[in-house]
Amino acid sequence: MSDPKTNLALPDAWQSLRELTPARIALGRAGGSVPTGQWLDFRLAHARARDAVQADFDAATLASQLRSLGLQTCCLASDAKDRATFLQRPDLGRRLSEASRNELLAMNPPRVSVEPATFELATIVSDGLSALAAERQALPLLTAWQPLIAASGWRMAPASVVSFGRVAIEDEIGAVWNARVAVILIGERPGLGSPDSLSAYLVHNPRVGRTDAERNCISNIRPQGLSPEIAALKLHYLVGEALTRGISGVSLKDESTALGQTAAHSTLDDSNSPPRLGASDPASK
Numbered sequence: 001m002s003d004p005k006t007n008l009a010l011p012d013a014w015q016s017l018r019e020l021t022p023a024r025i026a027l028g029r030a031g032g033s034v035p036t037g038q039w040l041d042f043r044l045a046h047a048r049a050r051d052a053v054q055a056d057f058d059a060a061t062l063a064s065q066l067r068s069l070g071l072q073t074c075c076l077a078s079d080a081k082d083r084a085t086f087l088q089r090p091d092l093g094r095r096l097s098e099a100s101r102n103e104l105l106a107m108n109p110p111r112v113s114v115e116p117a118t119f120e121l122a123t124i125v126s127d128g129l130s131a132l133a134a135e136r137q138a139l140p141l142l143t144a145w146q147p148l149i150a151a152s153g154w155r156m157a158p159a160s161v162v163s164f165g166r167v168a169i170e171d172e173i174g175a176v177w178n179a180r181v182a183v184i185l186i187g188e189r190p191g192l193g194s195p196d197s198l199s200a201y202l203v204h205n206p207r208v209g210r211t212d213a214e215r216n217c218i219s220n221i222r223p224q225g226l227s228p229e230i231a232a233l234k235l236h237y238l239v240g241e242a243l244t245r246g247i248s249g250v251s252l253k254d255e256s257t258a259l260g261q262t263a264a265h266s267t268l269d270d271s272n273s274p275p276r277l278g279a280s281d282p283a284s285k
Contacts, residue, residue: 023193024193055132058131060075062125070146071142077097078166093164107158141228197220
């Protein structure tokens with residue numbers, strides 16, 4: 001409420017709670033509305049979220065950064081030809097363009113079904129609905145994860161950096177590489193407090209036609225949410241369990257914290273749930 005004598009905006013009585021969360025609570029009042037400063041902050045956050053969806057993805061630069069980690073890397077594209085098509089036709093973002101598929105097949109020709117897997121792991125990085133997330137969070141996550149992968153001795157397919165990709169594109173890429181598990185690091189649908197939040201989806205025995213129930217998801221990967229270091233531990237645990245048990249999705253639960261292998265870590269904001277280990281927002285797929 002406002003002071004009738006001075007007509008100035010007054011802080012909310014719950015102001016102290018704002019120190020505990022970036023969520024939009026205890027904003028104060030100015031007459032029948034929120035203070036001008038809070039309204040402008042909301043508009044700025046909304047503009048940043050819209051900009052994140054429309055931002056161009058610098059796949060070549062990200063691929064170069066991944067190579068600095070010692071990862072063999074290739075740049076691919078989905079069947080969506082541009083950003084507008086990608087946003088309007090999610091189905092096109094779930095499959096590779098013909099040129100990209102031919103490029104992968106040339107690198108790794110098809111094998112007979114009885115042949116053992118060539119790789120334990122195929123990794124994909126894509127802009128999804130936030131190129132900012134892929135560009136800011138994928139490198140720190142992979143930097144933290146690489147030593148764990150090396151220690152486990154997993155064979156890794158060359159990393160794929162995919163423009164205009166949706167989650168399910170990991171199925172086709174993982175199948176072409178003949179990998180036992182595919183993991184895609186992809187930009188989430190931006191929220192009002194997190195335009196650069198990354199998700200990691202994994203699927204065992206990737207092949208076209210896999211369902212969302214057959215995937216595991218770790219979301220809200222960013223410094224203000226689930227840190228890259230903790231995300232790498234959780235992702236490594238889930239991939240290891242998928243390889244050992246031959247399952248993923250609803251059949252595979254994250255028990256790493258209960259087993260004392262990782263520390264619990266989460267931060268709430270006004271637009272994202274705590275880090276999730278399961279199904280995620282269908283709008284991002």
